[in-house]
Amino acid sequence: MKLRIGFSPCPNDTFIFDALIHHRIDTEDIEFEPVVEDVETLNQLALKGSLEISKLSFHALGQVVAQYQLLDAGSALGNACGPLLIAKENINPSDKNINPLRIAIPGVLTTANLLLSIAFPKAQNKSTMLFSDIEQAVLDEQVNAGLIIHENRFTYAAKGLKKIIDLGEYWESQTALPIPLGGIAVKRFIPETLQLKIDKLLRQSIEFAFANPDLSLSYIRSLAQEMDESVMKQHIALYVNHYSIRLGNAGRKAIHTLYQKAIIENLIPAFDIPSLFISPG
Numbered sequence: 001m002k003l004r005i006g007f008s009p010c011p012n013d014t015f016i017f018d019a020l021i022h023h024r025i026d027t028e029d030i031e032f033e034p035v036v037e038d039v040e041t042l043n044q045l046a047l048k049g050s051l052e053i054s055k056l057s058f059h060a061l062g063q064v065v066a067q068y069q070l071l072d073a074g075s076a077l078g079n080a081c082g083p084l085l086i087a088k089e090n091i092n093p094s095d096k097n098i099n100p101l102r103i104a105i106p107g108v109l110t111t112a113n114l115l116l117s118i119a120f121p122k123a124q125n126k127s128t129m130l131f132s133d134i135e136q137a138v139l140d141e142q143v144n145a146g147l148i149i150h151e152n153r154f155t156y157a158a159k160g161l162k163k164i165i166d167l168g169e170y171w172e173s174q175t176a177l178p179i180p181l182g183g184i185a186v187k188r189f190i191p192e193t194l195q196l197k198i199d200k201l202l203r204q205s206i207e208f209a210f211a212n213p214d215l216s217l218s219y220i221r222s223l224a225q226e227m228d229e230s231v232m233k234q235h236i237a238l239y240v241n242h243y244s245i246r247l248g249n250a251g252r253k254a255i256h257t258l259y260q261k262a263i264i265e266n267l268i269p270a271f272d273i274p275s276l277f278i279s280p281g
Helices: 009-021 039-049 113-118 129-141 150-152 168-176 194-212 213-222 229-239 247-264
Strands: 002-007 031-034 053-055 068-070 076-078 084-087 103-105 126-128 146-147 162-166 178-187
Touching: 002 009, 009 194, 009 213, 009 229, 031 178, 039 053, 053 113, 076 229, 076 247, 084 129, 084 168, 103 113, 103 129, 103 150, 103 229, 113 146, 113 168, 113 178, 113 247, 129 146, 129 150, 146 150, 150 229, 162 168, 168 178, 178 247, 194 213, 213 229
Parallel strands: 002 031, 002 053, 103 126, 103 146
Antiparallel strands: 053 178, 068 178, 076 178, 084 146, 084 162
């Protein structure tokens, strides 16, 4: 059986999926065919229902719950790992200052944009860019501010850019919960027994990666391209953790809370949130 599985070239994803797609673990009767794309491209593919399994921003997943459910393994949640709003100059993060800004975002369906919309619902002047282009767009004054994700949180300060607000800190101050960023979604038409097998194999892939971190390095490097190795390792350490192995009660509560807030603000359609998860916690 062959299943297409979408994930990004970012180190946290390649660390998670390396053992699964390169048969470092026994995948039984399943062949996983990787589809490697930027996360916003994966989000857009999910709107079309293109892949059987895919990494998705939680914002995007909230738009496609009729087609997809969330696996328990593989999610990116944590503390002090949220998106940052940055600029060339120091800007006080008040509504008065943020709302008029021209802001570059890494995709309409990213969780970063969802968190920005929750924190500053009247900040509507947004331009979508590839996440890796945002820092330069701010430096070149194409925009007033940029919403950065992934490894850019480790590089912006060295380029002379200033943090306006850490939206992860904002989320944690409001909820006292970890920040839900993205998860691994599976098509609803796939039988529950197979969904649970996929979840088990993904968990084994992550556990193998933690136990044998050096084995995945060549694959991670090949897709991270020119990323500094220390940044690559910081990236993995930040976004792959115990929530990636199992969501647990805190992880599920964080996701539930994110969707509650998004539904109240009319940022996603209302849906039965517990039905999102493939199995009860």
